[in-house]
Structures are given as C-alpha cells and as structure tokens.
Amino acid sequence: MITYEYPFNERIRTLLRLEDLFDKAAYYLQAEGHLEHHVVLLTLFEILEVSRADLKMDLIQELERQRQTLLAFRNNPDISEEALSGALYEIEQASAALLAMTGKIGQHLRDNEWLMSIKSRAAIPGGVCEFDLPSYHFWQHHPAEQRRAALMGWLKPLLPLRDGLTIVLRLLRSSGRPKAQVAPSGGFQLMLGGSNAQMVRVTLRDGDPAIPEISANKYALNIRFTCPDGDLKPRACDREVAFDMTFCNL
Structure with a gap:
C-alpha cells in the first residue's frame, strides 16, 4: 500500500516536514561518502529553517495533554497496564528532554561561524565548490567516522524535537x-x-x-x-x- 498524508493546519504540516528531514538525516548519516554527509549537513540547515520558535513548547503541551489522556485509562481492565506504563514512560522521557533544551532551537548551529558560512553558500546553486569553501573541501576529506562524529554532535541537541514529534505523529496516525x-x-x-x-x-x-x-x-x-x-x-x-x-x- 502507498499512503498520502494531507495536514489540515500549519502545526501538523511543520511536524510532517521535520519528520521527513530527521529521517533523511538519519539515513544519510549511516553512509561513508562525503556526498551523503553533505546531504546531512544541508538537511540540518533545513531543520533549522523549518523549526518554529514555539515548536518546543507546543510539543511539550501536546505531550502533557496526551499523558493526561492516558492516565485516565489507569486500572481499566480492557487496557494493558504494561503497555500503558510503557507509553507514559516514553512521553515523560520525551517531555523531560524537551524541557532540558535551553535557548533558541538550533542556536548552537547559528553560533558556529564556519557552519553558517557553508549555509550561506549552500543557498547559491553550486555555491559550495572547493574554490568557494576550501575549508569545507578539506573537512570532506576527513575519515568518514570523524565526519559522522561531527555531524552527530551538531544533530544531537535537536533530537529531543525528533523524539517528541515522533510520539505526537504516531498518536495522530493511530487515532x-x-x-x-x-x-x-x-x-x-x-x-x-x-x-x-x-x-x-x-x-x-x-x-x-x-x-x-x-x-x-x-x-x-x-x-x-x-x-x-x-x-x-x-x-x-x-x-x-x-x-x-x-x-x-x-
């Protein structure tokens, strides 16, 4: 089967876009080539652009609303206590990780002048050639594991967003x-x-x-x-x- 999803509001539209971007970043991060890792970096920049200022609080509020809904099923004989406890634990962990995020979403990327120089050149068609960004060309020749570790370091502070929206979209789809x-x-x-x-x-x-x-x-x-x-x-x-x-x- 092939499924097409159509969101009715900007909030869900943003979550679907971010889900797609995080999935793409995770897929190409596992590759060894510098071209695939270039896609990961461009995807990070897209995540930065798509993430609204109120996204974190919006996810926290929605997760809390879903937590309260699930708590109402406590001691219901038709509901598996084990499954319910697992779902509540997952929501609580995701909420705690979101609350622990400090500052503006992606500020660690904006504070990195080297990354922002790549981002500004990437907006120009063919703008990241070796003669435009020799330092980036040098970085692309690092060993794959070294590049992957750097990319993971830039991606990791954003993962609470991914975990939170994954839960919200899973609940939405199952509704x-x-x-x-x-x-x-x-x-x-x-x-x-x-x-x-x-x-x-x-x-x-x-x-x-x-x-x-x-x-x-x-x-x-x-x-x-x-x-x-x-x-x-x-x-x-x-x-x-x-x-x-x-x-x-x-």
Missing part, C-alpha cells in the same frame, strides 16, 4: 480508522461540516497508477486523482479509483 471509498471518474468530494480532523490519510494499492491531489479544510475535502503517463506528466483519471481514507485527530 483514526480507515474507511473504503470510491472516486467515480477520478473525483471525490466530501462535506466535513466543521470537522476537528487535523490530517487525512489516503491509501491506495501499491502499483495502482493513480495519484491523489488533495485540497481540504474543516468544511470540505476534495480529491482529484491523476494518472501519470510515460513521462510522469499527470492527466485526469477518467476511471473509478478505489482507496481507503482515514481522518486523524489528536
């Missing part, structure tokens, strides 16, 4: 139940009547050549399916498309 839907002639519309949903997930069979283009707010949802041709140029689907749809809300 809904998928329902089978059909889009006749490739189009689907649903009136939501002021729904509190924060995200919709659209799931299709992997290999079904249909791509959902979603627009939505709390009052209406519109999905238009396109079918890519040989060069992936989208064209409107003129056939029935079956899919699962899940509304998610914390």
Whole structure:
C-alpha cells in the first residue's frame, strides 16, 4: 500500500516536514561518502529553517495533554497496564528532554561561524565548490567516522524535537480508522461540516497508477486523482479509483 498524508493546519504540516528531514538525516548519516554527509549537513540547515520558535513548547503541551489522556485509562481492565506504563514512560522521557533544551532551537548551529558560512553558500546553486569553501573541501576529506562524529554532535541537541514529534505523529496516525471509498471518474468530494480532523490519510494499492491531489479544510475535502503517463506528466483519471481514507485527530 502507498499512503498520502494531507495536514489540515500549519502545526501538523511543520511536524510532517521535520519528520521527513530527521529521517533523511538519519539515513544519510549511516553512509561513508562525503556526498551523503553533505546531504546531512544541508538537511540540518533545513531543520533549522523549518523549526518554529514555539515548536518546543507546543510539543511539550501536546505531550502533557496526551499523558493526561492516558492516565485516565489507569486500572481499566480492557487496557494493558504494561503497555500503558510503557507509553507514559516514553512521553515523560520525551517531555523531560524537551524541557532540558535551553535557548533558541538550533542556536548552537547559528553560533558556529564556519557552519553558517557553508549555509550561506549552500543557498547559491553550486555555491559550495572547493574554490568557494576550501575549508569545507578539506573537512570532506576527513575519515568518514570523524565526519559522522561531527555531524552527530551538531544533530544531537535537536533530537529531543525528533523524539517528541515522533510520539505526537504516531498518536495522530493511530487515532483514526480507515474507511473504503470510491472516486467515480477520478473525483471525490466530501462535506466535513466543521470537522476537528487535523490530517487525512489516503491509501491506495501499491502499483495502482493513480495519484491523489488533495485540497481540504474543516468544511470540505476534495480529491482529484491523476494518472501519470510515460513521462510522469499527470492527466485526469477518467476511471473509478478505489482507496481507503482515514481522518486523524489528536
């Protein structure tokens, strides 16, 4: 199955973007090559740009709200005490790590003049060539383990954000139940009547050549399916498309 997620507000949109960036950084950090490690550094700069000033407090408040919700299930015979205790412990650990973060998000990166010189050049197409940044070219020739240790040192202070948003998004995704839907002639519309949903997930069979283009707010949802041709140029689907749809809300 392949799932497309569409956030209904800027808060969830930011969390999804950061999740994608942290996943990318973790993936390329394991590689040995200097080109992959260059991607990690660029991804760090993107995390810096995407992280809002109020993100930390927003995550702390949401985790506390979820903790209070879970506490209400204490002594419920239908709920596994072991699983509940594990979930509460995870939330408490993530909250404590976020509270321990001091200063502005990513300030340790902003205070590093060498990194900021790379960041400013990276905004220019082809701006990090060896003749532009010879010191960065020198760093890229360090042993892979030495580069990885430096990258991990710059990434580590941001990991409480990753751990907090991972919990929040996992709870969000698990909050809904998928329902089978059909889009006749490739189009689907649903009136939501002021729904509190924060995200919709659209799931299709992997290999079904249909791509959902979603627009939505709390009052209406519109999905238009396109079918890519040989060069992936989208064209409107003129056939029935079956899919699962899940509304998610914390």
